[in-house]
Amino acid sequence: MKKLLAAFMIALLAGCTTPGPRIDKSLSATGQASRVRFLVLHYTVSDKPASIKILTQQQVSAHYLVTDDPQPTVYGLVDETRAAYHAGISSWKGYTQLNNSSIGIEIVNAGWKDTPQGRVFAPFPQSQVDVLVPLIKDIVARHKIAPENVVGHSDIAPLRKQDPGPLFPWYQLAQAGLVVWPDANRVAAVRQVFDIQVPDAAWFQKKLAAHGFALAQSGVLDQQTRTVIGAFQMKYRPANIAGEPDAETAAMLEVLTTPANAPLPPVPPAPVPPIVPTTPVPVPVQAAPPAPTVPPVQPVQPVQPVQPVQPVQPVQPVQPVQPVQPVVPTQQ
Numbered sequence: 001m002k003k004l005l006a007a008f009m010i011a012l013l014a015g016c017t018t019p020g021p022r023i024d025k026s027l028s029a030t031g032q033a034s035r036v037r038f039l040v041l042h043y044t045v046s047d048k049p050a051s052i053k054i055l056t057q058q059q060v061s062a063h064y065l066v067t068d069d070p071q072p073t074v075y076g077l078v079d080e081t082r083a084a085y086h087a088g089i090s091s092w093k094g095y096t097q098l099n100n101s102s103i104g105i106e107i108v109n110a111g112w113k114d115t116p117q118g119r120v121f122a123p124f125p126q127s128q129v130d131v132l133v134p135l136i137k138d139i140v141a142r143h144k145i146a147p148e149n150v151v152g153h154s155d156i157a158p159l160r161k162q163d164p165g166p167l168f169p170w171y172q173l174a175q176a177g178l179v180v181w182p183d184a185n186r187v188a189a190v191r192q193v194f195d196i197q198v199p200d201a202a203w204f205q206k207k208l209a210a211h212g213f214a215l216a217q218s219g220v221l222d223q224q225t226r227t228v229i230g231a232f233q234m235k236y237r238p239a240n241i242a243g244e245p246d247a248e249t250a251a252m253l254e255v256l257t258t259p260a261n262a263p264l265p266p267v268p269p270a271p272v273p274p275i276v277p278t279t280p281v282p283v284p285v286q287a288a289p290p291a292p293t294v295p296p297v298q299p300v301q302p303v304q305p306v307q308p309v310q311p312v313q314p315v316q317p318v319q320p321v322q323p324v325q326p327v328v329p330t331q332q
């Protein structure tokens, strides 16, 4: 009887753990793809022990962590089918919240520090790159991630992030076919056009957005535009990342955002020079101040009232000349 009761209890308990609906997985759809569309690269700004602690014990995380050991280890911290928290508020090519659609790789690297000589970034040892390249190759092949979607944190959040920084070997990744890179011959040809006249801020904003960045199309060279230009330069022209719009940066942007057989762009129009007051011109008190872009209009001189013509005095009739009286000879 006890045995029977025990069996009953076991059956009852088994019934409590719901097995869930039974799924028949013998069929498979043709139309399907990975949910992963982007690969995002980061540096940790911490050494290996701190990086491991942060990425395993705090909310921030990444799918992979590449250490800086002489023989670097690749830790898989989050399964690729799940989201890791590495991107934050982010945008690329119109897609936002990239944690949901990306794989994140953190690389142990000290980041940067400011010195009297300027900001100095920590290099990536070649041993790290040699581990990173096959890892990226494997991930992009399995998820069919396009080279234009292999990006840095500074691409998808340029106003907040600088990683992986200008010393990250993007060109080595390009040579491995993992990221897009502008053709050097086309850049040289287009640069000759932009050497004549560098495009204006509106042009840069339009091209940076076409490349993938999220930025306001303000039409003026504001701080956000300089920062995004700097993010672009960190990836493609790391020798000068000051964020200044120059002919080489413009040529790279043009080549990256136009088809390979596109004709050379026209020479951009020269910017209208702002009218600044030069030598002070004496301005009549009554005259309105000159508008900033319109040359000052000379005040019209008031027309002098025409003096009424004095009526012509009627000509006095000429008195008939009195006939000269014949001179009477006087008596001597």
Ligand SMILES: [Zn+2]
Residues within 6 Å of the ligand: 041, 042, 043, 086, 153, 161, 163
């Ligand atoms: Zn990052």
